[in-house]
Amino acid sequence: MPTKTYLSLLRQLASCYQAFESYSAGHIRSLGLTPAQFDLIVTLGNTAGMNFKELGEKTLITKGTLTGVVDRLVAKGLVRRLASATDGRSQVVQLTEKGAALFARVFPAHLEHLKPAFARFGSSDLEQAEATLLRLRQAFEEARGRGN
Amino acid sequence: MPTKTYLSLLRQLASCYQAFESYSAGHIRSLGLTPAQFDLIVTLGNTAGMNFKELGEKTLITKGTLTGVVDRLVAKGLVRRLASATDGRSQVVQLTEKGAALFARVFPAHLEHLKPAFARFGSSDLEQAEATLLRLRQAFEEARGRGN
DNA sequence: TATTGTTATACTCTATAACTATA
DNA sequence: TATAGTTATAGAGTATAACAATA
Structure with a gap:
């Protein structure tokens, strides 16, 4: 396999993600x-809540950082901490x-913001x-698992 | 088009990029x-140098941040600033x-690190x-250009 | 007047590790 | 001893805007 080929695929992946991020982040910041905060709100939306460990696994935010992100959302009145039973x-x-109301309002709005990008994609696309x-992601995960 | 479908595509894109980033970033940090610093080194590799504007366009790092990133690389002795002629x-x-030597050493090593992930991909894959x-990226860029 | 790069501000995230309270 | 979450530290990226020098 020529090096050039997978390198250009990786560049495409990075560019594509950055294009998505920049399109998406503008809308999120306007809220x-x-x-990271939006990620937490969406992860907690339509759930009864979860502990820090679960939250860290789903968002890929490490526990030290998570304390700070949650603190800022608590300060905004969007989430609360409860002792585990x-x-x-x-x-x-x-x-x-307030957080649930925000979720109910902004998540559909965010999807509407994203939707026009897919105007030309049929369901088979x-x-x-x-x-x-999926295949590409699994390739990275397997390579990582092999300790490369 | 059902909302569910493009939402799961976006989740896949984010997961895929994160898998790549986490696989790639571990190696970069070990250097x-x-x-961001690696991005700059690779962008400057095999060139005669470029000004802040070009560098910002290629790396998507805004000019305010770029001053700081370049400062840290100057402190490491890897890049220099020259007045434009x-x-x-x-x-x-x-x-x-020193920076060119680092580039010559680490860029091929980084490609070797990434290569095993593509073991099962043929060139048509x-x-x-x-x-x-590419198609997905263009969809975001067009949607953004339309001001969505 | 517009552009290039710097500086300043204030915030946010990251990695790491020591620490506490509980299991 | 191990785990859940907090705290502390130091560094790094982000957005934004004001600014000096030059075009």
Whole structure:
């Protein structure tokens, strides 16, 4: 396999993600949230809440950072901390009423913001693209698992 | 088009990029560089240098941030600033001998690190994946250009 | 007047590790 | 001993805007 080929694929992946991020982040910031904060709100949306460990696994934010991100969302009144009923060391983070209302308002709005980008994609295009990305992701995860 | 479909494609894109980033960033940090610094070194590699404006366009780092990133690379002795010959306001950033030597050593090593992930991709797989990402990227750029 | 790069401000995220309270 | 979350530290990227020098 020629080096040049996978290198240009990687460049495309990075450019594509950056294009998505820059398109998406502009809208998120206009809501007064950072991408990490939005990620947390969306992860907590339509759930009864979850502890820091689960939240860290889903968002890929490490626990030290997570404390700070949650602090800022608490300060905005969007989430609250509750003691876990089953584990005295553990806390549950959940959306407040205000946070749930924000989620209910901004998540659909964010999807509407993203939707026009897919105007020319039919459902088979979408499925094919998703399959390609899945395969690529698994390739990285396997290589990582092999300790490369 | 069902909302669910493009949403899951976007999740795949984010997961895929994160898998790449985490696989790639580990290696970059082991070289004592941050991803942004590595990006700059690679961008400047095999060139005679470029000014801040060009550098910002290629790396998508805004000019305010760029001053700081370049400062840190200057402190490491990897790049230098030169006054532009043609524009008194402008400066050219170029790799020092030490920076060029680092580039010559780490860029191929980084490609070797990435290569095993593509073990099961044939050249038609790579081309197809690249075409998919290109199409997706253009969709975001067009939507952004339309001011969505 | 517009552009290039610097500086300043204030915030946010990252990595790491020591620490506490509980399991 | 191990785990959940907090705190502390130091560094790095982000957005924004004001600014000096030059075009």
